[in-house]
Amino acid sequence: MSFLKVEGLHISFNTPHGVAEALRGVEFSVHEGAIFGVVGESGSGKSLTGKAILDLVPYPGRITSGRIFFENEDLRQKSERERRAMRGNQIGMIFQDPSAALNPVFTIEQQMMGIMKRHRAEAKKEMRAKALGLIHDVGLPDPERVMKSYPHELSGGMQQRVMIAMSLLLDAKLLIADEPTTALDVTIQAQILDLLKKLRDEKGLTIMLITHDMGVVAETCDEVAVFYAGEVVERGNAQEVLSNPQHDYTRALLAALPDGSRWDEAGEDSTRPLIEIQNLTQEYVSKSGLFGRTQTAVRILDQFNLTIYEGETLGVVGESGCGKSTLANTLMRLIPATAGEIRYDGSDILTLDGPALRQLRQHFQMVFQNPFTSLNPRMRVFDIVAEPLRTHRQLGSADLKVQVDRLIVECGLTADYADRYPHELSGGQAQRVAVARALALNPRFLILDEPTSALDVSVQDRIIKLLVDLQKKHQLTYLFISHDLGVVQQISDRIAVMFAGEIVELGTSEAVFTAPQHEYTQKLLAATPSLIRMKRDNSL
Amino acid sequence: MSILNYLIRRIGLALLVILGVMIITFFVSRVLPADPVRLFVGVRASEETVEAKRAEFGLDQPVPVQFLNYAGGILQGDFGISFRTKRPIVDDLKIFVPATLELVILSMVLAIVIGIPVGVIAAANRGGWIDQISRIVTIAGVSIPSFWLALLLQLLFFSTLDWLPLGGRLSREFIISNPIETVTGFYVIDGLVTGNFEAWRNALWHLVLPTFVLATYPISLTARMTRSSMLEVMSETYISAAQAAGLSRREILFKLALKNAIVPTLTVLGLVFAFSITGAILVEIVFSWPGLGTYVTESILSADFPVVMAVTLIVTVIYVAINLFIDILQATLDPRVRLGSQ
Numbered sequence A: 001m002s003f004l005k006v007e008g009l010h011i012s013f014n015t016p017h018g019v020a021e022a023l024r025g026v027e028f029s030v031h032e033g034a035i036f037g038v039v040g041e042s043g044s045g046k047s048l049t050g051k052a053i054l055d056l057v058p059y060p061g062r063i064t065s066g067r068i069f070f071e072n073e074d075l076r077q078k079s080e081r082e083r084r085a086m087r088g089n090q091i092g093m094i095f096q097d098p099s100a101a102l103n104p105v106f107t108i109e110q111q112m113m114g115i116m117k118r119h120r121a122e123a124k125k126e127m128r129a130k131a132l133g134l135i136h137d138v139g140l141p142d143p144e145r146v147m148k149s150y151p152h153e154l155s156g157g158m159q160q161r162v163m164i165a166m167s168l169l170l171d172a173k174l175l176i177a178d179e180p181t182t183a184l185d186v187t188i189q190a191q192i193l194d195l196l197k198k199l200r201d202e203k204g205l206t207i208m209l210i211t212h213d214m215g216v217v218a219e220t221c222d223e224v225a226v227f228y229a230g231e232v233v234e235r236g237n238a239q240e241v242l243s244n245p246q247h248d249y250t251r252a253l254l255a256a257l258p259d260g261s262r263w264d265e266a267g268e269d270s271t272r273p274l275i276e277i278q279n280l281t282q283e284y285v286s287k288s289g290l291f292g293r294t295q296t297a298v299r300i301l302d303q304f305n306l307t308i309y310e311g312e313t314l315g316v317v318g319e320s321g322c323g324k325s326t327l328a329n330t331l332m333r334l335i336p337a338t339a340g341e342i343r344y345d346g347s348d349i350l351t352l353d354g355p356a357l358r359q360l361r362q363h364f365q366m367v368f369q370n371p372f373t374s375l376n377p378r379m380r381v382f383d384i385v386a387e388p389l390r391t392h393r394q395l396g397s398a399d400l401k402v403q404v405d406r407l408i409v410e411c412g413l414t415a416d417y418a419d420r421y422p423h424e425l426s427g428g429q430a431q432r433v434a435v436a437r438a439l440a441l442n443p444r445f446l447i448l449d450e451p452t453s454a455l456d457v458s459v460q461d462r463i464i465k466l467l468v469d470l471q472k473k474h475q476l477t478y479l480f481i482s483h484d485l486g487v488v489q490q491i492s493d494r495i496a497v498m499f500a501g502e503i504v505e506l507g508t509s510e511a512v513f514t515a516p517q518h519e520y521t522q523k524l525l526a527a528t529p530s531l532i533r534m535k536r537d538n539s540l
Numbered sequence B: 001m002s003i004l005n006y007l008i009r010r011i012g013l014a015l016l017v018i019l020g021v022m023i024i025t026f027f028v029s030r031v032l033p034a035d036p037v038r039l040f041v042g043v044r045a046s047e048e049t050v051e052a053k054r055a056e057f058g059l060d061q062p063v064p065v066q067f068l069n070y071a072g073g074i075l076q077g078d079f080g081i082s083f084r085t086k087r088p089i090v091d092d093l094k095i096f097v098p099a100t101l102e103l104v105i106l107s108m109v110l111a112i113v114i115g116i117p118v119g120v121i122a123a124a125n126r127g128g129w130i131d132q133i134s135r136i137v138t139i140a141g142v143s144i145p146s147f148w149l150a151l152l153l154q155l156l157f158f159s160t161l162d163w164l165p166l167g168g169r170l171s172r173e174f175i176i177s178n179p180i181e182t183v184t185g186f187y188v189i190d191g192l193v194t195g196n197f198e199a200w201r202n203a204l205w206h207l208v209l210p211t212f213v214l215a216t217y218p219i220s221l222t223a224r225m226t227r228s229s230m231l232e233v234m235s236e237t238y239i240s241a242a243q244a245a246g247l248s249r250r251e252i253l254f255k256l257a258l259k260n261a262i263v264p265t266l267t268v269l270g271l272v273f274a275f276s277i278t279g280a281i282l283v284e285i286v287f288s289w290p291g292l293g294t295y296v297t298e299s300i301l302s303a304d305f306p307v308v309m310a311v312t313l314i315v316t317v318i319y320v321a322i323n324l325f326i327d328i329l330q331a332t333l334d335p336r337v338r339l340g341s342q
Helices: A046-053 A080-086 A108-119 A124-137 A143-148 A156-167 A186-203 A214-220 A238-243 A248-255 A324-331 A354-363 A381-392 A397-410 A415-419 A427-439 A457-474 A485-491 A509-514 A519-527 A530-536 B003-031 B036-041 B047-056 B063-075 B089-124 B129-143 B146-160 B172-177 B187-193 B197-234 B237-244 B249-286 B292-301 B305-333
Strands: A004-015 A018-030 A035-039 A061-070 A091-094 A174-178 A206-211 A223-228 A231-237 A273-288 A294-309 A313-317 A339-344 A364-367 A445-449 A477-482 A494-499 A502-508
Touching: A004 A046, A018 A035, A018 A046, A018 A061, A018 A223, A018 A231, A035 A046, A035 A186, A035 A214, A046 A061, A046 A174, A046 A206, A091 A156, A091 B237, A108 A124, A108 A143, A108 A156, A108 B249, A124 A143, A124 A156, A156 A186, A156 B237, A174 A186, A186 A206, A186 A214, A186 A519, A206 A214, A214 A238, A223 A238, A223 A248, A231 A238, A231 A248, A248 A457, A273 A324, A294 A324, A294 A477, A294 A502, A313 A324, A313 A485, A324 A445, A324 A477, A354 A364, A354 A381, A364 A427, A381 A397, A381 A415, A381 A427, A397 A415, A397 A427, A427 A457, A457 A485, A477 A485, A485 A509, A494 A509, A494 A519, A502 A509, A502 A519, B003 B063, B003 B305, B036 B047, B089 B129, B089 B187, B089 B197, B089 B249, B089 B292, B089 B305, B129 B197, B146 B197, B146 B249, B172 B197, B187 B197, B197 B249, B237 B249, B249 B292, B249 B305, B292 B305
Parallel strands: A035 A206, A035 A223, A091 A174, A174 A206, A313 A477, A313 A494, A364 A445, A445 A477
Antiparallel strands: A004 A018, A004 A061, A223 A231, A273 A294, A273 A339, A494 A502
């Protein structure tokens, strides 16, 4: 007898192009008190399954067949009223991005009380006491202050803890956690996973943990179901599946995980500095008071020094808010620096303007995290890649086409992609277009700002490989920014660890990983999901 | 920034805007080729009379002095004398401004009371028949010219059915035998305050058609804005989270989602309110409504500059005040809107 059982679940979406089947006969069962991992890439139907259990399939999707048993009752036979009473009461849910899952215009207290008032007839005082107790249980200090806060006044980790507390307000027995740590920094991720384990142990909560991250599964789950294209392709004990995967797709997923090995053998150490950053300071001034006279300066970068050598890949790791994107934007001259110097080939670029700056822009290019927001949705691939060439080079239309086709092919697509719009591309293909655009002007220096974070793990792998190949071919210098240690290690010659606007550790990739000196680097390494560590240590 | 600091700064800026409008209207009126004094005294008056009047109005003085006189008068509530009606403009405004505001405010109330629920319900039943019908009706509502709609409704409700009056604020018998005493200038309020219920009911009767015609555009726009921002909000994760917590559909729609969705709608309402004050002109003319529109139209046609300047100023003040009010309202609804953040 199982706690939660899904049988032959089919969900389809009616689209203008016909009916699309998103789930095709999904089957699995979850034991009480287990942490059940649901793993797969975007579009595999894992989130949809979670929503289907709560009967929240988004418009225009609908369940076409299948049965969902919760404590041996068929949920689909229940009335809308019964199902609603069950949501929150029996089954709670938390979401990927806690800042989006909390209503921004209500305080935490208003949101929590709203949920309880709906389901419980207790006195207000008792309900409030319970809410405070739960906020305390999920490890938040000063519950009274948290209750009175609006969501934007809390950090990401705090917001996710609040979400978990909210989902437990009504003593839910099953918690569906949809990518609960994906939007969080790696040290926070470890804390939230620990919290989930603690809640399972102490409150006997059953957790369905939806994730794309095999590392999280290895760290947390007892059982696992691997989703691929709307089907469960493999399920069973988590350790067994990870150590002895049966299905090709599971094997591919595991193989794609960064394992601490380098893609390219380390080249000869270059000693020629390409970019020297000296005493770079970056401040934001926020004005307040009657005429904006009260000024508070927030220092993002403080007397920052860094040398980037020609032909190397310098990895920059750090958590959100540590200043790594500010560094990238300052280097690109997208935002003005408060003080300091950035020397490129010996001359300061912060003072350039007009034609000299335009000249520099050809040498410095950038690839952004999310290709779907960095590519103009109204432009075809051809025009996206051709745009920098049209701006900086006078080419005839025949030459332009030759150039663009060459770039597209070089980045691993075929020339016929030129006619497509970004929304007709997959995430990986779109990021390839973004790389092609960055390469159009033969730059020397490329800033890669989390170029693989928005992509699935198997796609990440291929983009990294592309970047490594291109670097060899064109003698490029990379500044590779990421919050993901595994990916950084794969590609970097040297790694700079940033914390609160400063570099706390800088060294060769091996040195940083095998013998981290700074406390923060050690913490960061310890928080990385164990699968990567296990894989690196060849214990898997 | 505290709300008080913010208010002081915004009011300071508003005063600058008003001063700017005063200066511009004043100088524009001085460079126009028409001679207002000649208009005032008539074509047959002698040159001496014209010059005497010119001196009386202070129009023979240097332009900067004239402006100071004008600005000083306004500070004391004196907008000057209308060339056309020969009455103090303030006295005219006391009648015409409330008449127009009565129409505009009631049509805004309709926009809120009808437009917002229609938008919410349409969004909730996206693609359903309610949604389809409301989309067709609201697209018609924003595109039908108001004067044409007014004529059609007059044909139907006055000529054919004889249910509602053709125009004016009050029937002739009330104006002559039982007029509403002026307290605020708003008949809806004055009728009640003075206990003149017969006339009050008659005034309401006269309000129905012009209010509805003037409200057609705001109602439709509000409904469309509310629908689209509701749809956007309904796709947010926090709405899924509320559903997952078992909240009822009504709570989610009208309490949780609407508070988020109403913020952009308010911006539009603020702009439409100000627009309606001048937009009321056509409606007022069709319904012979003795309001600002009718007043200012006749003044423009007879080059009655003091009136045009006064009305421009009044509309500016209302516009600035409404937008300030909306900004503050939005900040109280959405804690992320920081007052005066730069």
